[in-house]
Amino acid sequence: MKNIVILGSTGSIGTQTLEIVRENPDLKVIAVAAGSNVARMEEQIREFHPRYAVMWSEESAKDLKERVSDVQVQILSGMEGLIEISVLPEVEVLVTAIVGMIGIRPTIAAIEHGKTIALANKETLVTAGHIIMPLAVRKNVKIYPVDSEHSAIFQSLNGENPERISKILLTASGGPFRGKKREELVNMTVEDALHHPNWSMGRKITIDSATLVNKGLEVMEAKWLFGVDLDRIQVVVQPQSIIHSMVEFVDGGIMAELGAPDMKLPIQYALFYPDRRPMKGKRVNFYDLARITFEEPDKETFRGLQLAFDAATAGGSMPTVLNAANERAVAMFLDKKIRFLEIAEIIEAAMQEHKVISNPNVEQILQTEASVYEFIDAHFAK
Ligand code: NAD
Ligand code: MG
Numbered sequence: 001m002k003n004i005v006i007l008g009s010t011g012s013i014g015t016q017t018l019e020i021v022r023e024n025p026d027l028k029v030i031a032v033a034a035g036s037n038v039a040r041m042e043e044q045i046r047e048f049h050p051r052y053a054v055m056w057s058e059e060s061a062k063d064l065k066e067r068v069s070d071v072q073v074q075i076l077s078g079m080e081g082l083i084e085i086s087v088l089p090e091v092e093v094l095v096t097a098i099v100g101m102i103g104i105r106p107t108i109a110a111i112e113h114g115k116t117i118a119l120a121n122k123e124t125l126v127t128a129g130h131i132i133m134p135l136a137v138r139k140n141v142k143i144y145p146v147d148s149e150h151s152a153i154f155q156s157l158n159g160e161n162p163e164r165i166s167k168i169l170l171t172a173s174g175g176p177f178r179g180k181k182r183e184e185l186v187n188m189t190v191e192d193a194l195h196h197p198n199w200s201m202g203r204k205i206t207i208d209s210a211t212l213v214n215k216g217l218e219v220m221e222a223k224w225l226f227g228v229d230l231d232r233i234q235v236v237v238q239p240q241s242i243i244h245s246m247v248e249f250v251d252g253g254i255m256a257e258l259g260a261p262d263m264k265l266p267i268q269y270a271l272f273y274p275d276r277r278p279m280k281g282k283r284v285n286f287y288d289l290a291r292i293t294f295e296e297p298d299k300e301t302f303r304g305l306q307l308a309f310d311a312a313t314a315g316g317s318m319p320t321v322l323n324a325a326n327e328r329a330v331a332m333f334l335d336k337k338i339r340f341l342e343i344a345e346i347i348e349a350a351m352q353e354h355k356v357i358s359n360p361n362v363e364q365i366l367q368t369e370a371s372v373y374e375f376i377d378a379h380f381a382k
Helices: 012-023 038-048 058-067 078-086 101-112 122-138 148-156 203-211 213-226 264-272 303-314 318-334 342-353 362-380
Strands: 002-007 027-034 052-055 074-077 093-096 116-119 143-145 165-172 233-237 243-249 254-258
Touching: 002 012, 002 078, 012 027, 012 038, 012 093, 012 264, 027 038, 027 078, 038 052, 038 058, 052 058, 052 078, 058 074, 074 078, 078 101, 093 101, 093 264, 101 116, 101 122, 101 318, 101 362, 116 122, 116 264, 122 143, 122 213, 122 318, 122 362, 143 148, 143 213, 143 264, 148 165, 148 213, 148 243, 148 254, 148 264, 165 213, 203 213, 203 318, 203 342, 213 233, 213 303, 213 318, 213 342, 303 318, 303 342, 318 342, 318 362, 342 362
Parallel strands: 002 027, 002 093, 027 052, 052 074, 093 116, 116 143, 165 233
Antiparallel strands: 165 243, 243 254
């Protein structure tokens, strides 16, 4: 039996993780956490019988408590609750399927307590990778990637010597606006941006895919996970999303992982590594597919990708600025308060405003986040 905790159980990755639990009776969900979806949480409690459930707000926690008063489950709330369930002694794996920097503290706490991390929450590594990766080494903790590209890289590195990596080829679908020029992006709506061609994901990451900020965050995520310098990470647009990423080695050989676009594969791989379990679902049919194509990303139109490279190059607290500004700007776009192209403009303005703190600790990361929010609210709130 493998005991797991899922932070963000009601979201896209969280619910797909639970689908895997349904198929694999040797996985046991000990605790779940979510933001505000009390109804979905109630269903999950009744189906999976976790010992603990966390809602972010006390109000939602109270509501949930009333709904499940007939069930034996402890309801917690807030950051305290998230941290408490991330360090439970009986737990082996923490699935970080929560969205945003809120994942930093629970992830660090779990590593300190020796938990294996199945990491989907890329914002945490982007902003605190310099704290998390050395801590994981010190605690001898494994971090298995859930992000499809990073899982592909991880799978391509099976049995290889990481010192023999020549470069990482991080693939990108290009998102819903691939091939469009700036003038065409001016009037793109929330509905347009939420319409991803290949992947069905949460709202924030879907917008990040449209701006290519997601790919920028993934470049930083890859840098931390695989210890490869930025100049050896190349983004390659592969619109069919069949090649999930590749690694080129010093002899010119390239290893890739291919498959139908389905997040359940990387989630399941992270949960059972080094085993592979059977999985239902679509398979690639190469006769139907006929071709896999490649393009260079358009960093001029999709400024967000360039800004992410700039933030990664500046290092220190700058990736936090990019990430926090993006989190706020995407929320404003989803609320229809700003236009699509303003997301990158806001990120750029926040980055220009910031003086880099090198090697920031968690407090400084969270302070940077707060000051970025303050800056955006003062200058861009409408
Ligand atoms: P989502 O929006 O569908 O789900 C987010 C989950 O986090 C929900 O359960 C929500 O309730 C929970 N949550 C949000 N704020 C919270 C808070 N303050 N306290 C407790 N819970 C909170 O997002 P998603 O698409 O599943 O993405 C989750 C993470 O995985 C993100 O970091 C994303 O970048 C990454 N990721 C997602 C996919 C995908 O296919 N969806 C692929 C790769 C990586
Ligand atoms: Mg990805």
